[in-house]
Amino acid sequence: MNIAVAGAGLLGRLLAWKLLQLGHRVSLFDRGSRAGELSAARVAASMLAPYSEVASAERQVFDWGLMALRWWPEQITLLEQQTGQSISYGMDGSVVVAHDLDKSSxxxxEQQLQAKVPDHCDRVERIxxxxxxxxxxxxAERYSSGLFLADEGYLDNGALLAALEAAITKxxxxxxxxxxxxxxxxKRIILSNETLAFDWVVDSRGLGAKAQLPGLRGVRGEVLWVHAPEVNLQRPVRLMHPRYKLYISPRPNNRYVIGATEIESEAMQPVTVRSTLELMSALYSVHSGFAEANLLHAFAHCRPAMPDNLPVLNCEAGLLTVNGLYRHGYLLSPQLAENALAMLAEQTENSVTV
Known part of the structure; x- marks a missing residue:
């Protein structure tokens, strides 16, 4: 089939890549370049953290997240084989710590995890x-205790998006x-100067679909990229705090992605001074080596979310809508992409049968 994908963010790229492998012709439309500089997928720590996220989310986030932990290594291996590009990732768990004054957090x-996923708490280790x-x-010099979440990980989102671009092109x-x-x-894509016809249209535009998807809203997120030669962390680290939960996600060559902010706002202006100061001071409290880190980037973007903060997948003849990944993009996109492909195949088969 001849399929259009509107929105070349994480979901759009995954679906385009999979559809091409199935033998379909695919055209991707995006308001930015193929580098994805305007995509919310770039402004993410891309942590694969089902336990950390389910504490304040629905059980579905956890179940789909466990699937992602199995799915990503297989797909990354395939992408690397197709493109020759390396994608850094880790599936060795994450560490959660708190300062002595914040041990109650x-x-x-831990109590939230016991309530939300009692059947998986054997994978939550007090350390x-x-x-x-x-x-x-x-x-270990700064913290006397914490939690180890064995079934968590991370991936390098920048390398992944670049590899998907290369694979799609190839x-x-x-x-x-x-x-x-x-x-x-x-079956129609309407641009400013023309209308194009396709057998199917996939709408994965994120906030660009707001006019056509009632209830869709933006949730602002801010991240910092730092280079810290004096810091050597192998796993994602979360710092529990009464006001915010700082996360640190490692990247190759002593680079780290830092974030914590989640603001109910669709503002797209650069990262604020207040957020930067709070993130950097909390970062230094985790590891003194961050004092000598170089700030490489400060990114802000709005992530698309529905009222229940769960993704939406709708299908009608000729139009497949996938959206609303909220802050769980890399955690939920594998299951959502597979569900979307299955729904598309079913609709196509039914139409052929009729």
């Missing part, structure tokens, strides 16, 4: 200083860069 977090020294030696996908989709309909 850590206990509350002392000695165990922490085994996992992350550089944290498989014959057609890119329509800087193409603002004014509107769309079943």
């Amino acid at each position: 850590l206990r509350h977090f 002392d200083r000695m165990r922490l020294r085994d996992l992350e030696p550089e944290l 498989l014959g996908g057609k890119w329509f860069e800087y193409s603002e989709v004014v509107s769309l309909a079943p």
Whole structure:
């Protein structure tokens, strides 16, 4: 089939890549370039943290997240084989710590997990200083206890998006860069100067679909990228705090993605001074080596979310809508993409049968 994908963010790229492998012709439309500089997928720590997220989310987030932990290594291996590009990732768990004055936040977090996923709490390990020294030696001097979440990980989102672009291009996908989709309909993409016809249209535009998806809103997120030669963390680290939950996600060559902010706002202006100061001061409290880190980037973006903060998947003849990944993009996109492909196949089979 001839399929259009509107919105070349994480979901759009995954679906385009999969559809091309199934033998379909795919055209991608995006208001930015194929580098994805305007995508919310770039402004993410891309942590694969089902336990950390389910504490304040629905059980579905946890179940789909466990699936992602199995799915991503297989797909990354395939992407690397197709493109020759390396994608850094880790599936060795994450560490959760808290300063002595904030231990109540850590206990509350553990209680939330016991309530939300009682059938998986055997994978939540209370750790002392000695165990922490085994996992992350550089944290052991500052923290005497914490939690180890064995079934968590991370991936390098920048490398992943670049590899998906390369794979899509290699498989014959057609890119329509800087193409603002004014509107769309079943089997139709409407641009400012023309209307194009397809067998199917996939709408994965994020906030760009707000006019056509009632209830869709933006939730602002801010992240910092730092280079810290004096810091050597192998796993994602979360710092529990009464006001915010700082996360640190490692990247190759002593680079780290730092974030914590989640603001009910669709403002797209740069990261604020207040957020930067709060993130940096909290970062230094985790590891003194961050004092000598270089600030590489400060990114802000709005992530698309529905009222229940769960993704939406709708299908009608000729139009498939996938959206609303909220802050769980890399955690939920594998299951959502597979569900979308299955729904598309079913609809196509039914139409052929009829």
